[in-house]
């Protein structure tokens with residue numbers, strides 16, 4: 451055996467990879483803007499109780515970021531032109547750019563709110579009865595809502611049947627994230643009396659010097675929210691302050707105080723991923739319900755792994771749009787299965803169907819993956835019913851296959867000629 455060149459020796463590499471020699475080291479190890487932010491604004495730090503037995507008992511510290519009120523009532527903010535609920539697309543654009551959030555008025559009609567509220571409350575009760583409820587520091591979350599009611603599937607689609615203002619919300623999200631964006635999760639967040647506030651944070655975890663958001667959160671108020679019941683804590687305009695500081699390589703200074711988001715039920719608040727926010731405190735006896743529907747650029751990984759978790763019933767009835775939002779992207783270069791996802795459209799839905807076919811085969815315990823093959827492979831191995839064959843040939847039968855596919859002549863085809 452020939453000797454391995456010394457340049458490939460791990461020890462040789464290590465001695466030449468001291469921190470100062472590494473490329474992009476500053477970028478890849480930066481903890482900005484949070485590091486300097488916490489230094490200049492230590493009062494926004496909050497650590498949730500760690501033990502279950504501590505739920506409901508915590509020390510309220512007057513003067514902390516969570517000891518606040520709505521923008522209209524806050525002395526530091528009441529003269530500012532903060533976002534108000536509106537249906538005016540120009541105003542919504544301006545609010546999102548300047549303040550990092552906007553409020554779409556009556557995005558859900560009263561009837562649509564009632565449908566979602568009923569489903570959330572019933573599911574929350576069911577999960578408690580089943581002993582699988584997720585207790586959070588502020589109350590209860592219902593995760594993976596896409597499996598828990600038709601209304602949630604439609605909400606992810608921003609379908610007018612459940613969100614009358616869906617087309618307007620969709621347009622704004624598309625402008626913020628660019629075409630092809632996907633959903634990262636759909637959670638119903640119930641904030642309850644006794645819960646703690648959440649530390650202020652940015653949802654966006656990458657490219658914090660970006661000039662536009664990498665993610666947005668579409669928050670829908672299923673109950674009215676205000677300073678009494680856990681209206682989300684936000685620092686308006688912080689998205690620009692923080693991304694500018696990172697881009698210019700300077701520390702974040704003192705920020706203005708946080709306020710509680712307030713909105714009537716049925717309002718959809720679009721919050722961009724760079725803006726500082728956190729769950730507020732509910733001091734009332736009624737649960738505060740917010741639907742949290744995060745959206746990402748199409749190439750980012752999702753919070754909820756819907757490739758694994760979505761129920762087959764939901765997949766079978768999902769529209770191309772819902773499949774795309776759930777990350778079943780077969781067409782935009784994002785996701786493929788065994789390399790043949792893109793272009794090879796399945797039979798269940800035109801777009802993304804091939805990916806669904808692979809998933810459903812796995813559900814049946816019948817997903818046969820292509821493994822090692824070679825000139826010595828047996829006839830049985832070569833003729834095996836690989837799921838790839840089935841899915842791609844089904845897609846071709848529909849006449850919508852891409853120009854690339856499978857099916858070059860086999861050894862036997864060649865021998866018979």
Ligand SMILES: [Fe+2]
Pocket residue numbers: 651652653727728
């Ligand atoms: Fe968040």
